[in-house]
Amino acid sequence: xxxxxxxxxNKVRRLPKRAHYDMETIYRIVDEALVCDVGFAEGExxxxxxxxHARVGDTLYFHGAPASRLIRHMAAGHPVCVAFTLxxxxxxxxxAFHHSVNYRSTVxxxxxxxxESDEERLAALEALTEHLAPGRWAEVRPPNxxxxxxxxxxxxxxxxxxxxxxxxxxxxxxxDYALPIWAGVLxxxxxxxxxxxxxxxxxxxxAPGYILRYTxxxxxx
Amino acid sequence: xxxxxxxxxNKVRRLPKRAHYDMETIYRIVDEALVCDVGFAEGExxxxxxxxHARVGDTLYFHGAPASRLIRHMAAGHPVCVAFTLxxxxxxxxxAFHHSVNYRSTVxxxxxxxxESDEERLAALEALTEHLAPGRWAEVRPPNxxxxxxxxxxxxxxxxxxxxxxxxxxxxxxxDYALPIWAGVLxxxxxxxxxxxxxxxxxxxxAPGYILRYTxxxxxx
Numbered sequence: 001x002x003x004x005x006x007x008x009x010n011k012v013r014r015l016p017k018r019a020h021y022d023m024e025t026i027y028r029i030v031d032e033a034l035v036c037d038v039g040f041a042e043g044e045x046x047x048x049x050x051x052x053h054a055r056v057g058d059t060l061y062f063h064g065a066p067a068s069r070l071i072r073h074m075a076a077g078h079p080v081c082v083a084f085t086l087x088x089x090x091x092x093x094x095x096a097f098h099h100s101v102n103y104r105s106t107v108x109x110x111x112x113x114x115x116e117s118d119e120e121r122l123a124a125l126e127a128l129t130e131h132l133a134p135g136r137w138a139e140v141r142p143p144n145x146x147x148x149x150x151x152x153x154x155x156x157x158x159x160x161x162x163x164x165x166x167x168x169x170x171x172x173x174x175x176d177y178a179l180p181i182w183a184g185v186l187x188x189x190x191x192x193x194x195x196x197x198x199x200x201x202x203x204x205x206x207a208p209g210y211i212l213r214y215t216x217x218x219x220x221x
Numbered sequence: 222x223x224x225x226x227x228x229x230x231n232k233v234r235r236l237p238k239r240a241h242y243d244m245e246t247i248y249r250i251v252d253e254a255l256v257c258d259v260g261f262a263e264g265e266x267x268x269x270x271x272x273x274h275a276r277v278g279d280t281l282y283f284h285g286a287p288a289s290r291l292i293r294h295m296a297a298g299h300p301v302c303v304a305f306t307l308x309x310x311x312x313x314x315x316x317a318f319h320h321s322v323n324y325r326s327t328v329x330x331x332x333x334x335x336x337e338s339d340e341e342r343l344a345a346l347e348a349l350t351e352h353l354a355p356g357r358w359a360e361v362r363p364p365n366x367x368x369x370x371x372x373x374x375x376x377x378x379x380x381x382x383x384x385x386x387x388x389x390x391x392x393x394x395x396x397d398y399a400l401p402i403w404a405g406v407l408x409x410x411x412x413x414x415x416x417x418x419x420x421x422x423x424x425x426x427x428a429p430g431y432i433l434r435y436t437x438x439x440x441x442x
Contacts, residue, residue, distance in 0.1 A: 009266065014289045034311075034409075035322070037304050039269035041262030045230065048260035048269055048304035050326050068235045083258050083269035087411070090255075092432070096350050096361045097368040101256070105271050129317050139402055140317045147318040169419045181360055182426050183419040186435055188255075190308070191412035198390045198404040205403050211313070214407055 001058040001158060009109055010160040020163040023058075029106040029163055030055050032217040033084040034132070034190075038062070040073050040080045053082070054127035059155050060108065061115075061124035066152040074112030074154040082108045082156070086217065089188050093170035094181040100170065102185060106163040108156075115153040124153045135210040190216050222279040222379060230330055231381040241384040250327040250384055251276050253438040254305040255353070255411070259283070261294050261301045274303070275348035280376050281329065282336075282345035287373040295333030295375040303329045303377070307438065310409050314391035315402040321391065323406060327384040329377075336374040345374045356431040411437050 003022050004010060012019035020026070030036075030053070039048045049070045054061050060082065064071040074080060089102035115121050122143070129137045143151065170183050192214040195207045224243050225231060233240035241247070251257075257274045260267060270291045275282050281303065285292040295301060310323035336342050343364070350358045364372065391404050413435040416428045 014286050034308055035306055035324070037258040037260075037269050037306070039258075039260035039267040039302075041265065041267045044262065045300055045330075046260040046262045046267055046302045048258050048302045048328060050304055050306040050324070052322065065235050079266055081260075081267045081269045083271055085256055085258070085271040087255055090353050092354070092357065094362055095364070095368070096346060096358065097364050097372070099350055099353065099357075099361075101273065101353075103256070103271070107269060109266075125317060129320055132311050132320060132322075133313070133407075136313065136320075137317065140320075141315055141397055141400060141402070143316070143318050147316070151318070169417070169421075172421075176362055177421050178423075179362060180423065180426060181362070182428050182432065183422055184428065184432075185417045185419075186354075186432055187414040187417060188411055188437075189414065190409055193408040193410065196390070196406045196408060198406075200390075200393075200398050201404055202399075202401065205401060207403050207405065211403065211405075211407055216409075 004160045007160060010107070010162040012162050012164055018164045018166055020165060026106045026161050026163045027055060029084050029086060029104050032086055034216065037083045038070060038080055039083065040070070040078060052128060052131070054124065054131040056123065056127050058158055060158065061127055062154045062156070063125065063128055063151050065150065071152045071154060074156070075114035075152065077111050077113065079109065079111050080156065087188055090186045091170050092183055092186065094172045094176040094179045094183050098170055098172050100166060102166050104163065104165045106161060108158050109160040110156045110158050112154045112156050115155050118148065121148065121153045124155070125151070133210055133214065135208070139208070225381045228381060231328070231383040233383050233385055239385045239387055241386060244382070247327045247382050247384045248276060250305050250307060250325050253307055255437065258304045259291060259301055260304065261291070261299060273349060273352070275345065275352035277344065277348050279379055281379065282348055283375045283377070284346065284349055284372050286371065292373045292375060295377070296335035296373065298332050298334065300330065300332050301377065308409055311407045312391050313404055313407065315393045315397040315400045315404050319391055319393050321387060323387050325384065325386045327382060329379050330381040331377045331379050333375045333377050336376050339369065342369065342374045345376070346372065354431055354435065356429070360429070
C-alpha cells in the first residue's frame with residue numbers, strides 16, 4: 001500500500017522525531033514480530049489479546065476458534081488496533097529522567113473480515129505457519145476438513161499505521177556527562193536455544209536445519 | 222490483592238485449562254515483562270500503546286509526558302486493559318493445526334488515577350527505574366524539579382486479571398505420531414548481549430555488575 005497519511009488516529013504525538021510512516025519500516029517490524037497485541041472495545045471497555053499473525057501483501061491474517069471473543073469481534077467488522085513491539089535494548093542514562101529503551105514498534109488500524117473462501121483460508125494458514133519458521137509448511141501434515149471447520153481466519157486490511165523507533169546511546173543533559181555514573185545501552189534480543197525434541201519423536205528423525213539455525217531479526221544475539 | 226473473581230471481563234474462554242487466576246502467577250509475569258501494551262478506547266476506536274511499567278503491591282505505575290494521549294486518557298479515569306506477554310518458545314507439531322507457542326501472558330483491567338503527591342510520584346519513578354535494572358536508582362542523578370514537572374505518573378489499581386500459560390511439548394493427533402516429521406519445541410528467551418558504553422562515557426568508569434550480569438526471567442538463555 002502507499003504510505004498512510006497522518007491522521008488524528010495514527011499520528012505520533014510524543015517524540016515525533018521517532019516516528020515513521022513508511023510501509024517498508026512498518027512491515028519489517030510486523031514480519032519480525034512473532035506475536036502481536038490486538039486491541040478492541042466493547043462499549044467503553046477495552047480489551048487487549050496477544051495472538052499470532054502473518055502478513056500477505058497489505059493484509060494481516062489471524063486465526064482462532066470461531067467462538068473466541070476476539071475472532072467474533074473481528075468477524076463483525078469492528079475497528080481494531082494491532083500493536084507490534086520489538087525490544088532492542090535498555091538505555092541507561094546518568095539521570096533517572098533520561099532512562100529509556102531502544103525499540104521498534106508499530107501500530108496498525110483497520111477492520112476485520114471473516115475469510116470465507118477455502119483457498120484464501122488455506123493460504124492464510126500457510127502464511128501463519130511460515131511466519132513462525134520459514135520452510136515449515138512444506139513438511140507438515142496440512143489441515144484436514146475437521147480442522148478447517150474448527151479454524152476461523154480473519155483478514156485485516158490495513159487502513160492506517162505508524163511506527164516508532166528509538167536507537168542509539170542515551171542522551172543526557174550537558175552538565176550530567178561529568179558525573180561518575182556508568183551510561184550506555186544493554187542490547188537485548190530474542191534468542192533461540194537448542195531445540196527440545198518431542199518426547200514422542202520417532203528416534204530416526206533429527207531437527208531440520210531451519211530449526212537448528214533459527215534466528216529472528218536483525219538484532220538476533 | 223485477593224485472587225480476582227471470574228467475571229465476563231477476565232474469564233479465559235478459549236482453552237480454559239491454560240487459565241490462571243492467582244495473583245502470584247499474574248504478578249510474576251508483570252514483574253518479568255519489560256514492556257506492556259495498554260489498550261483504551263475513544264468512542265468505538267481502540268488504541269494499543271506499548272509502554273514501560275512497574276508494580277508496587279497491587280498498583281501498576283506508568284509515566285509519560287503530561288500531554289500524551291495515553292496519559293491524559295488514564296488520568297481521566299477511563300477503563301484500560303493492560304497486556305503482558307512473555308514468549309517462551311515455538312511449538313512445532315506434526316500437523317499444521319497443532320502448531321503453537323509456549324507463552325505466559327496476563328491481562329489486567331482497571332482505571333487510572335493521576336498521582337498528585339510528590340512522595341508517591343518519586344516512589345513510582347524509583348520503581349520504574351528499578352524495574353529495568355534492580356540497583357540502578359541508587360546510582361543515578363534523581364529527577365530535579367523541572368523533570369518532575371515534565372513527568373506525569375499514573376497509578377492503576379488492578380480490579381480484575383487473568384493469566385494464560387502454555388508449556389511443554391506439542392500435542393498431536395494419535396495417528397500423526399507415526400509420521401516422519403520432526404516435532405518439538407524451540408525455546409526462546411530475551412537475552413542480553415554485552416553492554417555498549419555511551420561514546421561519551423568517562424574513561425575511568427566501568428559497567429556495574431548488575432549490567433554485566435543482567436538476566437531477565439526464569440527462562441533466560
